[in-house]
Amino acid sequence: MVADLSQDRPRLGRSSTAERVADILRDRISEGFFQPGQRLSEESISEALGVSRNTLREAFRLLGHERLLDHRLNRGVFVRLPSVEDVLDLYRVRRVLEGAAVRRKPSKEALAVIKEAVADARRAAAGDDWQAVGTANIRFHQALVSLNESPRIDETMRQLLAELRLVFHVMENPRAFHEPFLERNRILVGLIESGRPEEAAAYLDDYLDHAERLLIHAYEPNR
Amino acid sequence: MVADLSQDRPRLGRSSTAERVADILRDRISEGFFQPGQRLSEESISEALGVSRNTLREAFRLLGHERLLDHRLNRGVFVRLPSVEDVLDLYRVRRVLEGAAVRRKPSKEALAVIKEAVADARRAAAGDDWQAVGTANIRFHQALVSLNESPRIDETMRQLLAELRLVFHVMENPRAFHEPFLERNRILVGLIESGRPEEAAAYLDDYLDHAERLLIHAYEPNR
DNA sequence: CTTGTCGAATTGTTCAACGATCCTTACGTT
DNA sequence: AACGTAAGGATCGTTGAACAATTCGACAAG
Numbered sequence: 001m002v003a004d005l006s007q008d009r010p011r012l013g014r015s016s017t018a019e020r021v022a023d024i025l026r027d028r029i030s031e032g033f034f035q036p037g038q039r040l041s042e043e044s045i046s047e048a049l050g051v052s053r054n055t056l057r058e059a060f061r062l063l064g065h066e067r068l069l070d071h072r073l074n075r076g077v078f079v080r081l082p083s084v085e086d087v088l089d090l091y092r093v094r095r096v097l098e099g100a101a102v103r104r105k106p107s108k109e110a111l112a113v114i115k116e117a118v119a120d121a122r123r124a125a126a127g128d129d130w131q132a133v134g135t136a137n138i139r140f141h142q143a144l145v146s147l148n149e150s151p152r153i154d155e156t157m158r159q160l161l162a163e164l165r166l167v168f169h170v171m172e173n174p175r176a177f178h179e180p181f182l183e184r185n186r187i188l189v190g191l192i193e194s195g196r197p198e199e200a201a202a203y204l205d206d207y208l209d210h211a212e213r214l215l216i217h218a219y220e221p222n223r
Numbered sequence: 224m225v226a227d228l229s230q231d232r233p234r235l236g237r238s239s240t241a242e243r244v245a246d247i248l249r250d251r252i253s254e255g256f257f258q259p260g261q262r263l264s265e266e267s268i269s270e271a272l273g274v275s276r277n278t279l280r281e282a283f284r285l286l287g288h289e290r291l292l293d294h295r296l297n298r299g300v301f302v303r304l305p306s307v308e309d310v311l312d313l314y315r316v317r318r319v320l321e322g323a324a325v326r327r328k329p330s331k332e333a334l335a336v337i338k339e340a341v342a343d344a345r346r347a348a349a350g351d352d353w354q355a356v357g358t359a360n361i362r363f364h365q366a367l368v369s370l371n372e373s374p375r376i377d378e379t380m381r382q383l384l385a386e387l388r389l390v391f392h393v394m395e396n397p398r399a400f401h402e403p404f405l406e407r408n409r410i411l412v413g414l415i416e417s418g419r420p421e422e423a424a425a426y427l428d429d430y431l432d433h434a435e436r437l438l439i440h441a442y443e444p445n446r
Numbered sequence: 447c448t449t450g451t452c453g454a455a456t457t458g459t460t461c462a463a464c465g466a467t468c469c470t471t472a473c474g475t476t
Numbered sequence: 477a478a479c480g481t482a483a484g485g486a487t488c489g490t491t492g493a494a495c496a497a498t499t500c501g502a503c504a505a506g
Binding site (some may be wrong): 015016018051052053055056073074075 | 460461467468469
């Protein structure tokens with residue numbers, strides 16, 4: 001039975017060194033080890049990771065295209081520091097992607113994933129683990145967008161949230177930021193679940209307006 | 224008057240050789256000089272363009288991230304040949320991005336750009352220049368999406384349309400494909416202009432369904 | 447017809463080198 | 477004090493060469 005081995009095909013394409021380097025750097029950036037605005041020296045990093053400068057530069061190109069790094073000619077690469085305008089644009093995209101998502105009739109499985117993310121967030125909040133609240137919240141919105149059932153949209157959202165994480169890394173207290181939205185997540189899911197897409201969309205718009213306002217207000221990129 | 228010099232800022236950041244190489248290759252791919260599925264040899268292309276292999280590889284990474292090239296480890300880069308599944312996904316994204324666009328109240332300027340694209344397409348059709356019809360049509364949809372007023376969404380759409388162009392390059396007669404949509408473009412613009420967003424959205428959905436069906440039917444990636 | 451083996455061709459990665467550009471500092475001019 | 481200039485060092489941009497790793501096709505063996 002040679003059946004459906006083609007499904008395992010993705011696993012076959014291993015990754016090159018440059019891609020693995022990009023994975024490492026992406027993790028480091030997303031966890032805040034490399035802070036927004038910080039310069040990443042080709043020499044020191046290539047030496048630290050034990051790869052050549054050329055390979056590292058290929059990795060830099062990848063992350064630059066994901067908007068995590070800022071490539072300035074002859075000056076090197078910097079961890080991107082989103083501007084206020086960037087934040088506004090990120091929320092414009094969110095309104096479009098999440099808005100389209102909540103208007104769709106959700107499958108049982110997708111809904112389950114969403115509800116689990118909400119539950120995780122509340123559980124983490126109860127345990128005062130605001131780091132976990134943040135990641136659960138991100139999982140929630142990622143799951144929400146996955147209602148569109150489009151790999152490309154999922155990928156776009158992944159990048160968007162990674163970029164948004166940069167914003168959180170320069171905020172003074174990102175923890176308290178998520179708190180007001182735990183309840184709203186529940187309500188939003190309720191509207192979706194009960195088949196009222198237009199109400200859900202309207203509620204979401206207000207949700208995002210609120211979040212955006214809070215975020216912009218607390219965000220000072222020129223700290 | 225130091226006013227609004229910040230607008231010229233992008234022009235300040237010149238481009239590296241790798242980026243310029245990427246521009247050239249992108250043009251060549253989009254015009255069909257390099258055909259989908261074709262392998263791009265590092266040696267021959269780097270020699271032909273007079274750049275080193277390392278620099279060319281950086282350019283390849285950029286285009287790979289735009290989904291124009293397919294990087295297969297140890298086998299080289301190939302001009303991407305979208306699958307039928309890819310086409311379906313591209314239309315999912317279009318429905319989301321264009322759908323959100325037509326629901327927005329358009330500015331006078333944006334509307335003018337859109338109408339001009341429609342007019343250009345009709346003019347080209349009258350002159351039997353189906354190449355020009357295709358590009359005008361693409362301009363139309365790009366302008367439509369720009370109603371979202373989001374740089375990131377514009378960029379996403381640009382990449383999406385570049386990818387769609389790959390699909391057209393493997394079709395037998397992409398010319399006749401655009402013809403039925405000239406009239407629909409007019410109608411759609413009319414609905415937007417007269418401030419009936421929901422009707423426009425509904426009409427657009429039908430529009431995209433129709434286009435997708437035609438395209439899938441005529442598309443045979445395994446030629 | 448299937449499987450194993452060999453060799454050519456191409457990619458993956460590294461390394462060293464040099465010019466180009468930027469940043470800093472210092473110095474002099476107005 | 478503000479500005480222009482010059483020198484120096486650091487880092488990036490790009491190149492060319494080299495070698496290892498991998499793929500692919502051809503051909504021999506079973």
